Amino acid sequence: MISFDNVSVTYTSEKEMALSQLSVEISEGEFICVLGKSGAGKSTFIRTINLLQPVTKGTVHVSGENLDRLSEKETRRLRTEVGMIFQHFNLIPRLSVKQNVLTGRFGQKKAFENLLGLFTKQERDLADYYLEEVGLLPFANRRVEHLSGGQKQRVGIARAMMQEPSILLGDEPVASLDPTTSKNIFQLLTRLHEQRQLTTVINVHDVELAKNFATRILGLKDGKLVFDGKPNQLTTKVYDDIYGHDIKSETFASQIK
Amino acid sequence: MIWFRKRLLVYLIILSVAIFLSAKQAEFSLISLFQLNNTWDFIQRNFWPIRWELLPYLLEQSLVTLGVAFLGTFAALVIALPVSFLAAANTSVSKFGYFTIRSSLSLVRSIPEIVFGLVFVVSLGLGPFAALMAIFLHNVGVLGKLISELVEAADSGPQEAMKSVGSSRRIGQIFAIIPQIWPNVLSHYFYRFEVAIRTSLVLGMIGGGGLGQSLMNYYNSLAYESMATAIVIIMGLVILVDVMGGIVRKRVI
Numbered sequence: 001m002i003s004f005d006n007v008s009v010t011y012t013s014e015k016e017m018a019l020s021q022l023s024v025e026i027s028e029g030e031f032i033c034v035l036g037k038s039g040a041g042k043s044t045f046i047r048t049i050n051l052l053q054p055v056t057k058g059t060v061h062v063s064g065e066n067l068d069r070l071s072e073k074e075t076r077r078l079r080t081e082v083g084m085i086f087q088h089f090n091l092i093p094r095l096s097v098k099q100n101v102l103t104g105r106f107g108q109k110k111a112f113e114n115l116l117g118l119f120t121k122q123e124r125d126l127a128d129y130y131l132e133e134v135g136l137l138p139f140a141n142r143r144v145e146h147l148s149g150g151q152k153q154r155v156g157i158a159r160a161m162m163q164e165p166s167i168l169l170g171d172e173p174v175a176s177l178d179p180t181t182s183k184n185i186f187q188l189l190t191r192l193h194e195q196r197q198l199t200t201v202i203n204v205h206d207v208e209l210a211k212n213f214a215t216r217i218l219g220l221k222d223g224k225l226v227f228d229g230k231p232n233q234l235t236t237k238v239y240d241d242i243y244g245h246d247i248k249s250e251t252f253a254s255q256i257k
Numbered sequence: 258m259i260w261f262r263k264r265l266l267v268y269l270i271i272l273s274v275a276i277f278l279s280a281k282q283a284e285f286s287l288i289s290l291f292q293l294n295n296t297w298d299f300i301q302r303n304f305w306p307i308r309w310e311l312l313p314y315l316l317e318q319s320l321v322t323l324g325v326a327f328l329g330t331f332a333a334l335v336i337a338l339p340v341s342f343l344a345a346a347n348t349s350v351s352k353f354g355y356f357t358i359r360s361s362l363s364l365v366r367s368i369p370e371i372v373f374g375l376v377f378v379v380s381l382g383l384g385p386f387a388a389l390m391a392i393f394l395h396n397v398g399v400l401g402k403l404i405s406e407l408v409e410a411a412d413s414g415p416q417e418a419m420k421s422v423g424s425s426r427r428i429g430q431i432f433a434i435i436p437q438i439w440p441n442v443l444s445h446y447f448y449r450f451e452v453a454i455r456t457s458l459v460l461g462m463i464g465g466g467g468l469g470q471s472l473m474n475y476y477n478s479l480a481y482e483s484m485a486t487a488i489v490i491i492m493g494l495v496i497l498v499d500v501m502g503g504i505v506r507k508r509v510i
Contacts, residue, residue: 093436107423
């Protein structure tokens with residue numbers, strides 16, 4: 001489904017590599033959580049999958065396509081197959097919940113249809129369906145600024161699902177939410193993943209969430225893959241590998257138990 | 258003295274020199290300042306009683322002023338909004354395009370409306386249309402610059418989200434940026450509208466019609482009471498637009 005072959009990413013502003021010779025295969029239907037300290041390359045990793053970040057060296061394949069060789073039009077088509085949710089939700093202010101969800105369809109429509117808001121009955125029903133899925137149908141006509149953080153992320157998820165993607169990416173989707181809301185969001189993501197065999201790749205800070213919900217965990221440190229395994233293979237040593245000795249291992253040790 | 262650094266002393270000296278030189282250029286004199294009394298005398302003696310019978314005529318003229326200011330700035334907004342996207346570093350088509358449009362906007366903005374007005378009165382003829390064109394051109398420059406700065410300062414998050422759903426660059430920018438900056442666009446617009454009312458008065462004095470022209474005619478024929486009536490109407494007009502702008506902005510936010 002997704003394969004990284006010797007991928008490196010260097011930002012022009014920095015000397016160090018954000019990703020360094022990373023190779024990994026992700027199969028269809030996996031639910032992957034990516035762990036790592038801030039600056040470990042988690043965001044860069046996720047963002048190379050939908051080409052928000054181009055790679056410097058190596059190749060990434062998504063659904064059998066080499067991302068290196070895509071024209072702008074093909075890139076846009078690929079992005080319609082990859083949904084993404086963000087830490088700060090990135091919703092469009094002043095639009096309603098439902099209008100925001102419908103923007104998920106933008107990549108699949110003509111410019112004038114988007115400009116004039118010409119959506120088919122089918123698309124509007126689909127928006128309602130996903131709003132129901134994320135529990136926000138009663139809020140469909142409310143402006144997004146008036147929602148809580150958790151609700152905003154649900155709108156973000158509905159917008160991504162509106163693309164009817166085969167892959168769902170999450171760039172720290174719960175980092176600005178409280179623990180209970182974070183758990184609810186992960187439960188929702190698991191449900192969507194199970195219903196549709198959606199390949200899901202999510203960055204997360206909270207090890208406990210990763211352990212409870214992921215089918216596979218990747219650990220990044222300084223742009224390198226230092227762990228790739230099942231949640232039950234996470235040991236204190238693995239934590240040290242991912243987070244380094246500078247962080248108190250006891251805190252994490254207590255989290256794995 | 259922890260707040261004060263040596264550099265402040267240098268600034269203080271530069272500022273003092275600038276104030277001194279400016280005062281000299283402006284022929285500022287304390288003695289003349291005491292003659293401000295004369296101004297008050299002049300107003301008291303000549304501006305009273307206000308001639309209310311001129312009201313219907315002056316209200317009609319104020320519609321001309323209002324029309325010139327509104328259409329001039331609104332047409333400028335319609336042009337400036339798309340142009341500002343080409344003049345913003347984050348949404349421009351190319352570096353070359355960005356610099357060309359930015360500098361054209363600066364150029365248009367650097368020419369005062371009264372200069373445009375003087376030219377148009379000659380080329381288009383006396384009357385409000387010359388004033389309209391002068392206000393329009395200058396405001397394309399001003400609004401284009403102000404809105405392009407709003408575009409540059411807009412949060413990039415929604416733009417990234419639009420990119421990730423596969424939307425085209427332009428559509429993504431329109432949806433991710435305009436809703437964010439809309440209240441500020443309106444507030445800039447209403448401020449420019451208010452300024453344009455005052456400008457159209459000045460343009461009236463050089464033959465651009467409306468209240469300004471009446472005001473100038475009264476002044477030249479020493480009809481100060483009539484002039485006072487016009488001033489009262491101008492004040493009312495500016496306050497009206499200010500209040501209207503406030504209401505619209507409140508509704509939008």
